[in-house]
Amino acid sequence: xxxxxxxxxxxxxxxxPRPVSPDSAYPAGVRRxxxxxxxxxxxxxxxxxxxxxDVLDELGLPGAHVDQRxxxxxxxxxxxxxxxxxxxGPVWPGVGAQLDDVATAFRSITDNRDERALHxxxxxxxxxxxxxGWLIFxxxxxxxxxxxxxxMWNAAELSSLRELWRSMPR
Amino acid sequence: MxxxxxxGRHPVFEPVLAELxxxxxxxxxxxxxxxxxxxxxxxxxxxxxxxxxxLRRHLRxxxxxxxxxxxxxxxxxxxxxxTDDVAAxxxxxxxxxxxxxxxxxxxxxxxxxxxxxxxxGLLGGDSWTSGHPTSADELIRYSQLPRGExxxxxxxxxxxGLVQAAPSRGRQADIGTAYLPGPALHRLTPAARxxxxxxxxxxxxxxxxxxxxxxxxxxxxxxxxxxx
Amino acid sequence: xxxxxxxxxxxxxxxxxAAVVRLYRQVFAVLARESGAMIADSGMLDVDEAxxxxxxxxxxxxxxLDQAVAACRPLDARLVTRRFEVLREYGAISxxxxxxxxxxxxxxxxxxxxxxxxxxxxxxxxQAELHQLLTLExxxxxxxxxxxxxxxxxxxxLSRIFRHLGNELAIxxxxxxxxxxxxxxxxxxxxxxxxxxxxxVHAVVIERWPQLHGECATLRLALAAYGDAVETAAGRxxxxxxxxxxxxxxPVETWVSFxxxxxxxxxxxxxxxxxxxxxxxxxxxxxxxEAVESGRQTGGxxxxxxxxxxxxxxxxxxxxxxxxxxxxxxxxxERLLGDTTSVPVTEVLDDSGDWPAARRVLADLTALHHxxxxxxxxxxxxxxxxxxxxxPSWTSHGSLVRVADAEAEK
Numbered sequence: 001x002x003x004x005x006x007x008x009x010x011x012x013x014x015x016x017p018r019p020v021s022p023d024s025a026y027p028a029g030v031r032r033x034x035x036x037x038x039x040x041x042x043x044x045x046x047x048x049x050x051x052x053x054d055v056l057d058e059l060g061l062p063g064a065h066v067d068q069r070x071x072x073x074x075x076x077x078x079x080x081x082x083x084x085x086x087x088x089g090p091v092w093p094g095v096g097a098q099l100d101d102v103a104t105a106f107r108s109i110t111d112n113r114d115e116r117a118l119h120x121x122x123x124x125x126x127x128x129x130x131x132x133g134w135l136i137f138x139x140x141x142x143x144x145x146x147x148x149x150x151x152m153w154n155a156a157e158l159s160s161l162r163e164l165w166r167s168m169p170r
Numbered sequence: 171m172x173x174x175x176x177x178g179r180h181p182v183f184e185p186v187l188a189e190l191x192x193x194x195x196x197x198x199x200x201x202x203x204x205x206x207x208x209x210x211x212x213x214x215x216x217x218x219x220x221x222x223x224x225l226r227r228h229l230r231x232x233x234x235x236x237x238x239x240x241x242x243x244x245x246x247x248x249x250x251x252x253t254d255d256v257a258a259x260x261x262x263x264x265x266x267x268x269x270x271x272x273x274x275x276x277x278x279x280x281x282x283x284x285x286x287x288x289x290x291g292l293l294g295g296d297s298w299t300s301g302h303p304t305s306a307d308e309l310i311r312y313s314q315l316p317r318g319e320x321x322x323x324x325x326x327x328x329x330x331g332l333v334q335a336a337p338s339r340g341r342q343a344d345i346g347t348a349y350l351p352g353p354a355l356h357r358l359t360p361a362a363r364x365x366x367x368x369x370x371x372x373x374x375x376x377x378x379x380x381x382x383x384x385x386x387x388x389x390x391x392x393x394x395x396x397x398x
Numbered sequence: 399x400x401x402x403x404x405x406x407x408x409x410x411x412x413x414x415x416a417a418v419v420r421l422y423r424q425v426f427a428v429l430a431r432e433s434g435a436m437i438a439d440s441g442m443l444d445v446d447e448a449x450x451x452x453x454x455x456x457x458x459x460x461x462x463l464d465q466a467v468a469a470c471r472p473l474d475a476r477l478v479t480r481r482f483e484v485l486r487e488y489g490a491i492s493x494x495x496x497x498x499x500x501x502x503x504x505x506x507x508x509x510x511x512x513x514x515x516x517x518x519x520x521x522x523x524x525q526a527e528l529h530q531l532l533t534l535e536x537x538x539x540x541x542x543x544x545x546x547x548x549x550x551x552x553x554x555x556l557s558r559i560f561r562h563l564g565n566e567l568a569i570x571x572x573x574x575x576x577x578x579x580x581x582x583x584x585x586x587x588x589x590x591x592x593x594x595x596x597x598x599v600h601a602v603v604i605e606r607w608p609q610l611h612g613e614c615a616t617l618r619l620a621l622a623a624y625g626d627a628v629e630t631a632a633g634r635x636x637x638x639x640x641x642x643x644x645x646x647x648x649p650v651e652t653w654v655s656f657x658x659x660x661x662x663x664x665x666x667x668x669x670x671x672x673x674x675x676x677x678x679x680x681x682x683x684x685x686x687x688e689a690v691e692s693g694r695q696t697g698g699x700x701x702x703x704x705x706x707x708x709x710x711x712x713x714x715x716x717x718x719x720x721x722x723x724x725x726x727x728x729x730x731x732e733r734l735l736g737d738t739t740s741v742p743v744t745e746v747l748d749d750s751g752d753w754p755a756a757r758r759v760l761a762d763l764t765a766l767h768h769x770x771x772x773x774x775x776x777x778x779x780x781x782x783x784x785x786x787x788x789x790p791s792w793t794s795h796g797s798l799v800r801v802a803d804a805e806a807e808k
Contacts, residue, residue, distance in 0.1 A: 313657065
């Protein structure tokens with residue numbers, strides 16, 4: 001641990017999780033998530049239990065504001081259903097999913113708005129989630145992947161998410 | 171998944187936590203989570219590690235390990251923010267995670283919601299929060315910013331908590347969408363808050379005697395953290 | 399009264415003095431609450447201005463009190479009457495002909511000028527007037543036939559003005575709180591240009607009349623003292639202003655012109671050196687599960703949310719939208735709304751030409767309404783317009799409006 005580590009952590013917080021080259025130096029206490037093609041490594045801060053954001057719920061404190069929180073959470077769940085093909089294993093890196101497949105999964109867990117509104121809600125949520133590192137969105141290919149922030153869920157949380165995964169239609 | 175801390179010894183935090191009893195350790199970590207992740211400042215009364223000066227010192231050390239410090243907020247509250255030293259080092263080579271257009275829009279919101287009401291004598295207190303909304307119309311119609319980029323920038327600033335939508339209740343209908351400075355501005359240390367004030371004056375009125383007074387005082391490098 | 403060195407004043411001098419006093423009384427009428435007291439409410443200036451305006455509009459015949467009261471409506475009649483009396487008492491208003499039953503009055507010109515002057519002083523703290531005065535002095539000392547006496551008077555007058563300014567600032571800076579000092583911040587505005595203007599006058603005078611070097615030295619001292627006082631006061635203000643209060647020490651116009659006139663780089667540059675957090679929302683498994691559950695419950699069971707669209711409106715297009723229509727829709731909305739916040743649907747459809755085009759526009763408007771990220775909606779009211787010659791021949795009364803996207807949670 002050095003001053004440079006503090007600087008790294010600050011950079012991760014202000015810039016969000018970031019990809020570096022696989023042989024790059026990295027600070028203490030961060031998790032390295034290797035891209036499937038091993039071409040890059042994502043650095044994600046790793047907080048000890050008791051210092052993670054889940055503590056806010058116990059304290060009754062509000063977390064960050066999210067526009068359309070309900071839809072955004074549903075879209076994240078839909079992506080989890082589509083991209084986490086082996087829920088018995090780790091959630092990262094998962095596989096890419098076509099936006100249309102995500103739309104199908106999203107439709108099955110949302111009210112029956114007309115198609116256009118549904119699609120707009122989906123797209124808005126995907127962009128928001130991509131903006132905060134929960135998803136990686138390739139706009140040209142219309143392909144969605146799980147983002148590095150999913151690696152912040154701990155083992156207990158992942159087992160709840162497996163249950164959710166099983167309950168959702170594909 | 172948690173290879174680096176499976177033994178419960180976090181390389182960044184352990185050196186600070188090791189000195190503490192289990193109870194104090196929990197209290198300090200909880201306070202760390204509260205100030206780091208909560209949208210708003212946390213009332214001091216709510217958490218032991220904020221109330222107690224000794225624990226607070228440990229908390230500040232813990233935050234310091236990741237480039238952060240405790241920031242006092244009016245009304246007996248605390249939040250966290252980058253230390254002035256870390257902010258200066260991060261941005262020394264021009265690095266800034268916030269896109270230029272977002273920074274420009276945020277500055278406009280600060281001028282319309284804070285600086286102008288101050289000049290009109292409408293704002294009390296001494297913070298970067300305000301109840302005076304900046305209308306999206308003002309930003310889109312009267313600024314020199316590219317029109318199409320303003321709304322997306324506002325969306326990103328909202329996600330970062332740097333602006334928030336003004337409540338529409340009681341507002342005149344013809345103002346349309348309006349914004350206020352967001353809760354994330356509380357995270358600026360006192361020195362950073364003052365630096366923001368000075369930068370705004372230097373930019374808006376570089377020839378004024380106030381700007382001259384600011385420049386005269388800038389020779390001393392800002393080196394304090396946001397301590398009590 | 400003027401004192402004329404021991405000797406008795408001449409009749410001419412007495413008459414001149416009386417005229418000066420009369421003018422003083424007139425111009426200060428607008429500041430008089432009643433005989434001998436000053437107004438404490440700037441609203442009274444509005445009443446005075448209304449009365450004097452009415453006289454200006456009335457023409458040569460003047461006004462009676464009743465006419466003045468009528469002309470000043472909706473201002474309170476009793477208030478207007480009272481101010482009328484005060485103005486008359488001070489000679490700002492007088493009878494057209496000085497006889498007992500005369501009801502018509504005329505207004506003097508000077509009080510009105512005074513009023514305008516006061517208003518400008520109140521807005522700018524006298525800065526603009528000072529600039530004008532300095533310009534005049536500059537013109538005066540440059541006149542080809544100006545004498546050394548003109549130069550002397552001019553330089554002495556400027557010395558006094560800057561001593562006044564400097565003294566006021568120095569006393570404030572030394573003895574008052576930051577708040578009091580802040581209230582007088584306009585004394586700091588435009589200081590550079592004031593000094594420059596005074597230096598121009600100084601340069602002309604010292605060049606033309608070298609014998610006035612003493613007076614000129616006094617002016618230079620006064621200017622230096624003023625400059626020091628500005629510096630001290632500004633330093634003190636900056637030291638005491640905390641973390642946002644100094645913002646209030648600049649005039650509103652400075653902020654507005656900076657905000658409206660600066661390009662993106664200049665504005666963004668203010669935040670060079672500041673670091674903020676990236677968006678980092680947290681989604682717990684519990685939140686995800688809850689969101690999925692609540693989505694399922696409403697899905698299928700619930701009908702589409704009842705939008706108050708008029709029954710006669712055609713069904714919206716339900717084809718899948720292109721991947722990203724937000725920009726297209728936003729552009730459309732901004733084009734339709736222009737600088738307004740609301741535009742009637744009828745107007746939009748009228749402008750769209752034929753029915754197929756109108757139908758496309760209507761579909762877009764519906765999509766705008768439903769788009770979760772766009773701050774527009776359709777607001778429908780009852781009522782249906784039927785015009786058999788138009789196409790479409792009926793449209794319901796509704797408007798596209800720009801809305802406040804209040805924090806729409808869930």
